[in-house]
Amino acid sequence: MAETKVYSRPTTWAKDIHTHYCPGCGHGIAHRMICEVIDEMGIQEETVSMSPVGCAAMMYDYIDIDYVEAAHGRAPATATGIKRVLPDKFVFTYQGDGDLASIGMAEIVHAANRGEKFCTFFINNAIYGMTGGQMAPTTLIGQKATTCPQGRDPELAGFPMRMCEMLATLETPAYIERVSLAKPKYIMQAKKAFQKAFNYQKEGRGFCFIEVLSTCPTNWGMNPVEAFEWQIEKMIPYYPLGVFKDFE
Amino acid sequence: MAKVLMKGTEAIAEAAIQAGCRYFFGYPITPQNEIPEYMSAHLPEHGGIYIQGESEVASVNMILGAAATGYQVMTTSSSPGISLMSEGLSYIAGSELPAVVVNVMRGGPGLGGILPSQADYLQATKGGGNGDYHLMVFAPSTLQETVEVVQSAWDYAFKYRNPVMILADGFMGQMMEPVEITPHETERGDWKNWGLGNKGTREGKKRSLIKSMYLTAELLEAHNSKLQEKYDRMQKEDVKWEELHVEDAELVIASYGTTARIAKSAISHLREQGYKVGMIRPITLFPFPYEPFEKLTDRVKHILDLEMNMGQMIDDVKIATKSRFPVSFYGRCGGVAPSVEEIENQCKQILG
Ligand SMILES: Cc1ncc(C[n+]2csc(CCOP(=O)(O)OP(=O)(O)O)c2C)c(N)n1
Ligand code: SF4
Numbered sequence: 279m280a281e282t283k284v285y286s287r288p289t290t291w292a293k294d295i296h297t298h299y300c301p302g303c304g305h306g307i308a309h310r311m312i313c314e315v316i317d318e319m320g321i322q323e324e325t326v327s328m329s330p331v332g333c334a335a336m337m338y339d340y341i342d343i344d345y346v347e348a349a350h351g352r353a354p355a356t357a358t359g360i361k362r363v364l365p366d367k368f369v370f371t372y373q374g375d376g377d378l379a380s381i382g383m384a385e386i387v388h389a390a391n392r393g394e395k396f397c398t399f400f401i402n403n404a405i406y407g408m409t410g411g412q413m414a415p416t417t418l419i420g421q422k423a424t425t426c427p428q429g430r431d432p433e434l435a436g437f438p439m440r441m442c443e444m445l446a447t448l449e450t451p452a453y454i455e456r457v458s459l460a461k462p463k464y465i466m467q468a469k470k471a472f473q474k475a476f477n478y479q480k481e482g483r484g485f486c487f488i489e490v491l492s493t494c495p496t497n498w499g500m501n502p503v504e505a506f507e508w509q510i511e512k513m514i515p516y517y518p519l520g521v522f523k524d525f526e
Numbered sequence: 527m528a529k530v531l532m533k534g535t536e537a538i539a540e541a542a543i544q545a546g547c548r549y550f551f552g553y554p555i556t557p558q559n560e561i562p563e564y565m566s567a568h569l570p571e572h573g574g575i576y577i578q579g580e581s582e583v584a585s586v587n588m589i590l591g592a593a594a595t596g597y598q599v600m601t602t603s604s605s606p607g608i609s610l611m612s613e614g615l616s617y618i619a620g621s622e623l624p625a626v627v628v629n630v631m632r633g634g635p636g637l638g639g640i641l642p643s644q645a646d647y648l649q650a651t652k653g654g655g656n657g658d659y660h661l662m663v664f665a666p667s668t669l670q671e672t673v674e675v676v677q678s679a680w681d682y683a684f685k686y687r688n689p690v691m692i693l694a695d696g697f698m699g700q701m702m703e704p705v706e707i708t709p710h711e712t713e714r715g716d717w718k719n720w721g722l723g724n725k726g727t728r729e730g731k732k733r734s735l736i737k738s739m740y741l742t743a744e745l746l747e748a749h750n751s752k753l754q755e756k757y758d759r760m761q762k763e764d765v766k767w768e769e770l771h772v773e774d775a776e777l778v779i780a781s782y783g784t785t786a787r788i789a790k791s792a793i794s795h796l797r798e799q800g801y802k803v804g805m806i807r808p809i810t811l812f813p814f815p816y817e818p819f820e821k822l823t824d825r826v827k828h829i830l831d832l833e834m835n836m837g838q839m840i841d842d843v844k845i846a847t848k849s850r851f852p853v854s855f856y857g858r859c860g861g862v863a864p865s866v867e868e869i870e871n872q873c874k875q876i877l878g
Contacts, residue, residue, distance in 0.1 A: 323726035346594040347737035352587035359591025388580035
């Protein structure tokens with residue numbers, strides 16, 4: 279019987295490379311989906327990105343496309359510079375919650391408001407991964423982090439920020455959706471959102487923003503299974519999934 | 527093109543366009559607002575793009591992204607804005623990207639004032655951002671020279687793949703002078719080899735990876751050594767200065783930019799009165815022109831460092847003179863320029 283290949287590594291995935299991500303981390307899944315979409319659209323040579331600051335800082339080692347490194351939070355500005363010079367290329371930013379919702383809050387809001395025609399994948403794992411588990415703007419109330427050892431207190435730190443909801447108040451963005459990686463069903467939905475974002479870019483629609491609820495088992499102090507369960511129980515109720523804005 | 531009367535800021539903008547700059551990202555700050563205004567009005571006519579960033583932080587990072595494509599990009603600002611850009615300038619230098627930045631300096635520190643100054647010499651030449659890096663820094667002293675420096679800035683930026691800063695001051699931004707601006711063809715070298723978006727055309731479809739992060743000690747050290755070799759090469763190949771009456775001078779003034787212009791008038795008055803005064807005017811502040819100071823003979827009795835700040839270049843002058851001559855400083859700041867008479871008096875006092 280002839281063998282049929284049903285599963286393989288995307289060609290956009292850099293050959294023979296293993297990621298440095300912890301077991302159960304969402305970054306690897308999100309990277310893979312980006313590679314799959316790039317493969318499906320046949321745009322590997324047409325895609326340009328910038329690595330963020332955070333655990334995904336070395337994503338350029340995993341995805342075989344042209345890359346420049348951005349400063350912490352500034353990827354939307356850097357992407358603006360690239361896309362304005364290269365309007366026919368596919369440009370995306372990939373940023374953690376510390377990167378995008380804290381130090382880079384101004385850059386993302388203004389890039390979205392200018393309707394920059396690139397996509398942003400916003401990886402919300404409710405914590406700072408790379409620097410060792412400090413509080414993020416997205417850390418949930420009561421959630422413990424190394425800089426809120428008693429749990430996040432809204433009196434001290436305010437409430438967790440909902441980026442999709444905030445950006446959806448702007449007139450300009452073309453498409454804003456929040457997805458999760460906590461179940462296979464959600465991952466399928468996330469893949470559709472990724473495809474849509476890239477397709478909208480192909481059509482020149484304007485700014486697309488996909489928030490990906492992700493996991494950081496290491497800094498949450500859980501095993502991978504507990505982490506995904508925690509996401510379903512705690513994160514999704516506060517960060518509801520769905521489309522917040524669609525130009526259609 | 528014949529000579530036309532232009533304001534400094536507008537001459538800078540037009541010179542940039544004539545040199546092929548098509549992408550400008552900036553944020554308003556006095557006294558350089560006519561540059562972004564001019565760019566927003568004229569770049570679209572040339573098929574270029576002007577974007578007003580939400581801050582200097584954003585603007586310089588737009589520059590970083592655009593520079594990474596290998597096209598010609600520029601931003602301009604004034605002192606407090608340049609402080610905010612320091613983050614990006616460090617990244618651009620670390621990532622070895624060509625970009626041109628103009629600082630039309632005003633007085634500081636902090637919000638300071640909006641009047642002309644040369645108070646950012648140290649920031650421009652000694653860093654500003656983190657890490658071992660240098661900008662190539664030009665300090666022109668007439669509008670015509672400013673035009674020429676702006677136009678050649680991308681040649682150097684691409685030659686070294688390094689940011690180039692033009693350090694002007696508020697006087698130069700706001701004064702009007704006749705200038706001639708002719709089209710200039712910039713040499714961009716092998717830009718497609720590294721410029722983003724050309725993966726498909728590279729041999730073996732090799733991707734371009736532009737970065738400044740090296741987490742392994744040896745790799746980061748090697749990267750820094752490579753940068754240092756580049757700075758050493760600038761020192762050998764592209765250091766620029768002007769000398770005036772140094773052959774028989776007993777007093778040599780060291781000054782740059784607008785201050786050097788005022789000093790020139792003082793020197794010609796002093797010469798008429800028989801005082802042997804000359805001048806060394808650095809045109810590149812980094813790399814610094816050590817050579818003309820090294821060549822000075824023992825006829826020289828004194829060096830006077832003259833600036834519109836509290837004495838920021840004096841250490842470089844002292845290094846250049848290797849303690850062979852006494853070096854003193856005279857300057858005004860906050861928006862005050864030293865007058866011709868003040869400079870003459872200062873020189874007469876020194877010469878006794
Ligand atoms: C200007 C600056 N400030 C701070 C840091 C340190 N830093 C590196 S990663 C990081 C947090 C990243 O968190 P997040 O964006 O949520 O990404 P994650 O690591 O969770 O994937 C910080 C604060 C830095 N690199 N640059
Ligand atoms: S620290 Fe957290 S975000 Fe970083 S790789 Fe590990 S699990 Fe992923």
